[in-house]
Amino acid sequence: MFQLLNVKNYSILTHFIYFRPFKIELFQKKSAWKTTINTAIMDYSPREIEKKWKKYWEENGIYEVSNESSKPKYYVLDMFPYPSGSGLHVGHPLGYIASDIFARYKRLNGFNVLHPMGYDSFGLPAEQYAIQTGIHPAISTEDNIKRYREQLENLGFSFDWSREVRTSDPAYYKWTQWIFMQLYKHYYDNDAGKALPVSHLTERLANEGNARINAVCDEDTPAITAAEWNAKTEAGQQLFLLKYRLTFPEESYVNWCPALGTVLSNDEVKDGVSERGGYPVERKLMKQWSMRITAYADRLLYGLEEIDWPESLKEQQRNWIGRSQGASVRFALEESPETKIEVFTTRVDTIYGVTFMCLAPEHELVARITKPEQKEAVEKYIKWTASRSEVERMAEVKQVTGEFTGSYCINPFNGEKVPIYIADYVLAGYGTGAVMAVPSGDQRDWNFAKHFGLPIAPILDAQKNMDEAADDTKEGRYINSGIIDGMSYDEAIPTLTRWLEERGLGKGKIQYRMRNAVFSRQRYWGEPVPAYWKDGVPYLIEESELPLLLPPVDKYLPTETGEPPLGRAEGWKYQGQYEYELSTMPGWAGSSWYWYRYMDPHNTEAFAGQDAVGYWKSVDLYIGGSEHAVGHLLYSRFWNHFLHDLGLVPEREYAKKLINQGMIQGVIEFIYLEKSEAAQKRFVSADLLGDYPDAEWAMIPVHVDFVSEYGKDHSHLNQKGIDQFREWRPDFRDAVFVTNDKGQLVTKSEVGKMSKRYFNVVNPDDVVARYGADCFRMYEMFLGPIEQAKPWDTQGIDGVIKFLRRFWGLFFNNQGGFEVSEEPPTREELKVLHAAIKKVREDVERFNFNTCISAFMIAVNELKKQNCNKRGVLESMVVLIAPFAPHIAEELWHQLGREGSVHRDASFPEYNPEYLKEDAVTYPIAINGKTRTTVDFPADASKEELEKAVRELEVVQKYTDGKSIRKVIVVPQRMINIVVG
């Protein structure tokens, strides 16, 4: 119907009918009889087109890719999604659309492109759901995947679905377990510069002990002779080897929630209480599997040099690894000099400025050195810090807290007594958990000294204003500093280090901020660790017994004795007698190698065949969020380096280029929960918090669907919303809701992640149903640069659908009939086309997809103005737009009479600079930097000619009247600036 009313606007096109090929003429005549029906069909209707071509692509396997091809290979990888119960949200496709455009672009440029998709399908939410409903996570995950697959297909991606992987599929996690076993079977040999089999280590231990073994191992690994090694029992030897293995069990701190009887992620802890239920959480030591990622710290650091990743992301990884050069120093306890406190410092030169020692509250010596007079205060303090997360402990710098233990240690350099404090700004997990405090040079130490009235001793003559703040300068000469008095920084460091090493009191040391990665989760829905315990010693199961399947359990909760859910599996014993490891692997296990599985997804003999890995080698383009900067993207590099050491993969770094997609954000709505131990929980309207001056609050996220005036300042839950919340969170069914005088519980709105956890997910299906996938794709690209974060908003999508209709309209005459002229295009038309080709090519290569859409709009507006319906222009436009709007392109390609698929059989157009040449350039003329006018000059005018011409211009003389021209700056093709004064 729309086209009928448009007749007027297409009337100029009618003269082209004269050139129409006979076939179309016939069609046209026929259609004249039934104009209404035909024009209706000829409207742009994405729903029909998209359905038709999706089916065609699938039936003809258009996107399936072979591991054998004469074309050059190109691997485009997306970070695969966790299939959450709330479905795919509008943020996911942003990166997928970008990668899809690039994959299609590469195909049209003659590459054999691997572009797969799968699911990171182990994870906490499915387990949480299982706890609430009793439904096995495998079942809910399967449902979620089905939904994700539909949603993904709905968007017209060119994934080769025959290569789909799922991390929770036993056929997949068999190989995750296998890689774990390889890590267990290897240690890192510094001399070899890579991982070697543990058998190599045991052989050397048996022959010569460990004196000459230069390997990465636990800090507390003792020296051992061959005789001592050989004298050890089997169990003793195994325990000793754990100090070397790349994965091993050790005691680590976890967030323990006694009320829930389980370990919580940092993420599930909000303001010191559990997000679920609001119960207190404490830090507790637990035996956990750990990955010796620190062995690879240097390689992970230097490897960054060889990959094309965003500089900011590399910087984050560098900071995370945190390599720092310094020294370790051992301070003897005053009362038992044989016991030493070891500290690491990057400023050993400040050692004469040490006026106190600070231990982490969790430090192993604390209990032993605390004097009876201090006992009560220290224990109270330890209890308090245990309730605080690491982030909180580091974040609250203004408030100084700590306690004196009553004991002293001795500064090895000057023999002075140094009081020992505990303070929670010292973290147990970093360095040695002890800090030598130098208040004159470190601000946190300075704050602490001021608060406790401890001395602040200057050590450099260049230090200034130490009454007001610490001064961390390295300038000047040392004072009050014993053996380094009068020296400069550069002289002091080696002098002190030598002194320490000669006496065995310390040594130069490289410390990493990065810690070994905890690899256990006290959860059900993860890969079982393929190990069992015998007499307190872990052993691997046989490789032939893989995969070790997740056993069924009656409930997905910890056991009554506090064991992980796998402890509930009845009769689940190795060889019917030994207890399996009961923790499972973390979410990052399965995602640390998945790109190889896509290369050869059905291989039963290996994680991927050597020929497949040899062909695809590594990922050429990886797209995903920057929020994975130091998690997934670091762990996966670690595993890849390890697999490379074993000769299983060809490249040290698996992703040559990485693009960060910005997060599409949503609005998060919170309500305030009063923190208390009371049985009845109380929520208070955000505008009434002032009435409770002493209360502390936890912010509990609310499903945005319950919130009225969502995202606004006065967003709130009305009575219905409160009821919905109650029903949704039965753990708060009996809570009190304190509303304002309008009966509203005012919520707090924040812009943030769109995430299942914040219950603020917007999914793309509705948008696609209304506008079509092509429109959705182009709109998401049009929103802005791919790497930029932005809140979701559909305002503006009309511009894109209008554009698509206009583009479509170029191919149809005023009767609504398909009509394309075979006449050769004019020079003006070719100029429009080739300008678009140039812009789109350059911008796709730079991943500036938003400006590509602008370029399409400009081209289509221009072609329409010129009434262009020439095949010579439109056919190229169809191919040009194909990566962005694959369905409409395919439809028009076939309407143009072409066969096969535009996505397989076309070639991306090249531009011809001949068509873009201009005779004249419009120069802005600035006087003293302010643009006053523009003047056209011939494009080939020289600098001198331009300067001469511009001096003579009347407009210029108006501004220079009475003043002298001091300088004329001419930038050919750009601008001219005249400096007068």
Added chain:
RNA sequence: GCCCGGGUGGCGGAAUCGGUAGACGCGCUGGACUUAAAAUCCAGUGGGCAGUGAUGCCCGUACGGGUUCAAGUCCCGUCCCGGGUACCA
């Protein structure tokens, strides 16, 4: 706190190498078409001042300084927002 980003019209954004700030689109205003509405098409649209008008001038890229013939872009400082911070993935 620490590390990494970002801040440009009413809104999303453009300006790719230091060279015409605001491309393209939304929204808004006016007009055409229509019985009407929708859709479509045409025109205008950063703010201010002056002018009947063509147009001219001033201000303007979070804020305060600096470098330069020229700064959204480079340097120093500040504020605000987002991501990460080791068991969300």
